[in-house]
Amino acid sequence: MGLIVNFESLLSDRLAPALEAVAGHPVDPAVRASPHADFQSGAPLALARELGRAPQEIAAEVATRADLAGLAEITVSGPGFLNLTIGDDLLAESLRLTGADQRLGVPATAAPERIVIDYSGPNVAKEMHVGHLRSTIIGDALARTLEWLGHDVVRVNHLGDWGTPFGMLVEHLVDLGGAADHSIRDLTAFYQDARVKFDTDDDFRTRARLRVVALQSGDPLSRDLWQRLVAQSERYFLDVYQRLGVTLGPDDFAGESRYQDDLPVLVAELLAQGLLTDSDGALCAFPDGFTGRDGDALPLIVRKADGGFGYAATDLAAIRHRVGTLGADRLLYVVGAPQRTHFEMVFAVARKAGWLPGGVTAEHLGFGSILGADGKMLKTRAGDTIKLAELLDEAVARATAPAIGIGAIKYADLSGDRRGDYVFDWDRMLASTGNTGPYLQYAYARIRSLFRKAGTGPGPVTVTEPAERALALTLLGFEPALRAAAGQAEPHRLAGYLHDLAVAFSVFYERCPVLRAADDVRASRLGLAELTARTLHTGMFLLGIETLEEI
RNA sequence: GCGCUCGUAGCUCAGCGGAUAGAGCAACGGACUUCUAAUCCGUCGGUCGUAGGUUCGAAUCCUACCGGGCGCGCCA
Numbered sequence: 100m101g102l103i104v105n106f107e108s109l110l111s112d113r114l115a116p117a118l119e120a121v122a123g124h125p126v127d128p129a130v131r132a133s134p135h136a137d138f139q140s141g142a143p144l145a146l147a148r149e150l151g152r153a154p155q156e157i158a159a160e161v162a163t164r165a166d167l168a169g170l171a172e173i174t175v176s177g178p179g180f181l182n183l184t185i186g187d188d189l190l191a192e193s194l195r196l197t198g199a200d201q202r203l204g205v206p207a208t209a210a211p212e213r214i215v216i217d218y219s220g221p222n223v224a225k226e227m228h229v230g231h232l233r234s235t236i237i238g239d240a241l242a243r244t245l246e247w248l249g250h251d252v253v254r255v256n257h258l259g260d261w262g263t264p265f266g267m268l269v270e271h272l273v274d275l276g277g278a279a280d281h282s283i284r285d286l287t288a289f290y291q292d293a294r295v296k297f298d299t300d301d302d303f304r305t306r307a308r309l310r311v312v313a314l315q316s317g318d319p320l321s322r323d324l325w326q327r328l329v330a331q332s333e334r335y336f337l338d339v340y341q342r343l344g345v346t347l348g349p350d351d352f353a354g355e356s357r358y359q360d361d362l363p364v365l366v367a368e369l370l371a372q373g374l375l376t377d378s379d380g381a382l383c384a385f386p387d388g389f390t391g392r393d394g395d396a397l398p399l400i401v402r403k404a405d406g407g408f409g410y411a412a413t414d415l416a417a418i419r420h421r422v423g424t425l426g427a428d429r430l431l432y433v434v435g436a437p438q439r440t441h442f443e444m445v446f447a448v449a450r451k452a453g454w455l456p457g458g459v460t461a462e463h464l465g466f467g468s469i470l471g472a473d474g475k476m477l478k479t480r481a482g483d484t485i486k487l488a489e490l491l492d493e494a495v496a497r498a499t500a501p502a503i504g505i506g507a508i509k510y511a512d513l514s515g516d517r518r519g520d521y522v523f524d525w526d527r528m529l530a531s532t533g534n535t536g537p538y539l540q541y542a543y544a545r546i547r548s549l550f551r552k553a554g555t556g557p558g559p560v561t562v563t564e565p566a567e568r569a570l571a572l573t574l575l576g577f578e579p580a581l582r583a584a585a586g587q588a589e590p591h592r593l594a595g596y597l598h599d600l601a602v603a604f605s606v607f608y609e610r611c612p613v614l615r616a617a618d619d620v621r622a623s624r625l626g627l628a629e630l631t632a633r634t635l636h637t638g639m640f641l642l643g644i645e646t647l648e649e650i
Numbered sequence: 651g652c653g654c655u656c657g658u659a660g661c662u663c664a665g666c667g668g669a670u671a672g673a674g675c676a677a678c679g680g681a682c683u684u685c686u687a688a689u690c691c692g693u694c695g696g697u698c699g700u701a702g703g704u705u706c707g708a709a710u711c712c713u714a715c716c717g718g719g720c721g722c723g724c725c726a
Contacts, residue, residue: 129668141668141707148706177669178707222726259726355726381724390652391722403724410726437720439654467656468719475719499688515663519656520719526675527662531688533674534663541688548686595664598673605689614685650688 104193104204104575107131109170110138110183117165121157122146136182137171137572143179154179187562190571194560197575198630203637205578207249212428215253215421216242219340219347220434222259223332223354224268226287227339227487229477229523230435233466236512236643238433239345240590241464244641248585253425256336256347257417260329260354263407266311267297269324273310274303286331311407315359329354342491344505344643358416362408365416366401374451380404386447389440399444414445418461419454429460431588436465436518464588467520469512477523497525502645503537504529510536513642514594534598536644539635542601544650546632549613549625557629558622566607570627573603577634581641590642597638604631 107130114128126142133139143158150157158175167173172184197204218238221227238254246252271293296303314321333352340347366382369375375382376398383398391397399411421427432442442463449455471477479485491505498504511528514535515521531537562571580596583589613624636646 131668133669134672135669139669144668144706154706180669220726262726264725378723383723389722392652393722394652395723398723400724405724407724409724411724413726435720436655438726440721441726465655470719519663522662524662530675535674537688538674541686545686545689552685591664595673598664602673606691608685609681609687609690612685650686 104197105578106138106171106185106193106575107579110140110167113167113170114140114142114161114165114181117161118142118146120164121160122150130183132576133180133182135176135180136174137185138183139176140181140183141179143181147179185572187568190562190568190575191560193575194562194571194626194630197577198560198626198633203577203630203634204575205248205581211249211251213251213253213426214245214429214431215255215425215427216245216431216433217255217257217417218242218433219336219345220257220259221332221336223265224286224290224328225259225332227336228484229469229487229490230484231487232490232508233469233512233517234433234435235340235343235345235347236509237464237466237517237590238431239347240513240642241431241433241585241588242346243643244581244585244590244593247641248581253421253427254347254351255353255417255421256351258329258332258336258352258354260332261356261359261413262410263308263311265314265325265328266309267293267303267307268328269314269321270303270307270310271296272324272328273320286328329356339487339491342488342505343509344645346643353417355410355413358413358420359408361416361419362402362412365412365419369401369448369452372452374448375401384444384448384451386444386451388447389444397440397444399441399448411441411445414442415449415452415454418445418449422454422456422459427459430455430462432461432463434463434465436467439463439465462588464517466517470520470522472522472524474522493525498529498537499650500647502647503540503650506536506540506644508536509642510539510594510644513590513644514598516591517589534595539597539601539639539644540647541650542604543632543635543639543646544648545608546604546628546635547648549628550632553614553625555622555625557626558619560623560626560630561619564607564611566603566610567624567627570600570603570607570631573600574627574630574634576600577638581638593638594642597635597642600631600634600638604628604635 110130111128118126118128126146128140128142130138130140143161144154146157147154155175158179158181162173162175162181165173170189171186174182176182216238219231219235221231242252242254297307310321314325337349374384376385378398381400381404382402383400385396385398389397400409401412402408418430421430446455446461455461469477477485494504494508495501498507507528528535529537531541562568576596580593584593611624613621613628616624639646
């Protein structure tokens with residue numbers, strides 16, 4: 100169901116008429132959470148100049164006129180702020196309503212959209228490395244969140260499973276006898292061996308090029324060998340996803356190869372619309388507003404001079420498919436920041452070609468890099484890229500439980516603004532204090548421990564102590580936090596909220612004995628604890644962070 | 651060169667138009683016969699890169715500059 104108790108909007112609704120009466124026209128009450136009260140409105144300050152009156156005077160008049168009966172106390176404060184304090188009974192009643200709701204007071208969206216989220220996207224025949232971590236974690240958190248809010252989410256794992264490297268890889272497999280059953284570790288060495296041969300052996304290079312042609316023209320042997328590489332890689336990816344607690348499954352793979360038959364059609368459509376220009380044999384689109392190093396228009400190369408297709412063509416084909424066939428209303432790409440220009444160009448061309456109609460939005464959700472302690476891109480001491488599987492191994496080894504190690508990595512990634520770079524630091528992410536995964540997991544485990552010992556269940560909540568009040572208010576902030584996180588594709592807003600909640604609970608836990616309290620108080624505090632546990636659990640689930648019953 | 655992005659406490663980060671800029675770590679000092687002290691409380695610590703501008707009000711918006719990162723025609 101979802102029954103919202105959103106004090107900001109409730110207060111706004113009550114203040115708006117009073118403000119309008121004083122100002123003579125509608126005014127945004129601008130209600131915000133406040134450090135000086137539960138909520139505040141700064142609207143009178145904005146009106147002072149216009150009305151030629153002192154802001155305190157305006158605030159006083161608004162306070163007098165506003166009908167806040169049964170909702171809040173209002174006082175004038177400071178230079179002309181309106182401080183709003185919710186009544187304790189209303190707080191308790193709001194908690195009751197929220198607690199009685201399966202969805203913790205968060206209604207499913209009234210306007211569900213079909214949202215296609217493109218994330219993770221590793222390369223076949225290559226091991227996943229830290230470079231795939233952020234896309235996988237952030238994309239999954241967004242997928243979980245949007246889905247829970249009632250949207251129809253389609254996860255797409257845009258595998259790198261096609262293109263010239265596969266001529267080389269398949270040819271190398273032929274050289275090795277074709278039937279060998281390689282592990283993915285073998286495949287990493289396999290890839291490097293193939294690469295070396297490609298770079299040093301002219302004969303092999305020629306065969307590799309012919310192999311690409313054979314593969315792309317459907318030669319059965321080539322396809323079979325290629326398919327083995329793909330299947331084996333997919334098994335490995337799924338294993339990593341399972342360890343990471345990521346919701347990408349076998350049905351979500353949609354590699355670049357899937358669009359190969361669409362590419363000639365796509366080129367024909369673009370040509371027919373006059374959107375392509377021949378440039379030294381390559382077919383390029385030149386969307387408006389993009390310039391290169393020399394100041395000339397920047398090309399989006401759709402078909403290379405050798406007749407092959409690059410990633411621009413595949414990305415265009417993917418849009419065409421996601422909108423035309425999957426019926427997407429919204430396309431999200433959780434892909435590193437460096438590809439920003441590329442996607443802007445692809446979107447521009449797709450718009451012009453009509454594959455992205457007006458009602459459909461496409462967003463590139465970029466993210467920063469993971470840096471080492473030296474402030475540079477995270478690498479091993481030897482300077483190699485760090486394999487994801489090994490990173491997960493280390494996380495598990497360093498933590499007291501696998502879920503804590505994995506949760507620490509994921510939370511570290513989700514707790515900061517995704518656009519910024521972040522410094523990877525085991526000690527910090529595994530710390531039990533601060534804005535970390537372990538801190539949230541610990542808070543949750545403490546609550547579960549309470550219930551194991553309680554013997555009785557929670558009862559009606561009454562709010563009296565300051566720590567109870569603070570916790571109650573924080574609990575009721577779940578819905579706005581979630582809305583902010585989903586609306587702007589910023590998981591760190593939800594993460595920050597969960598940390599605030601865990602802190603509010605910890606303070607409550609220190610100051611307000613639960614099990615030793617007298618009957619009614621005990622039941623009430625168990626009620627607060629239970630709602631906290633449910634909120635933490637839900638929020639952590641939406642971020643993809645596992646909860647533990649005990650630590 | 652052009653474009654994007656980021657410069658907030660010693661460190662790692664929140665805050666992104668409103669009241670004395672907040673956390674965690676680090677440093678120092680407190681709280682466990684008491685529900686998980688993997689916790690909590692306190693102290694110390696900031697010309698919010700610089701300079702202008704807009705505004706009643708700017709870390710937040712605009713402009714310029716400085717500094718870091720990234721991108722800019724056949725890799726994805």
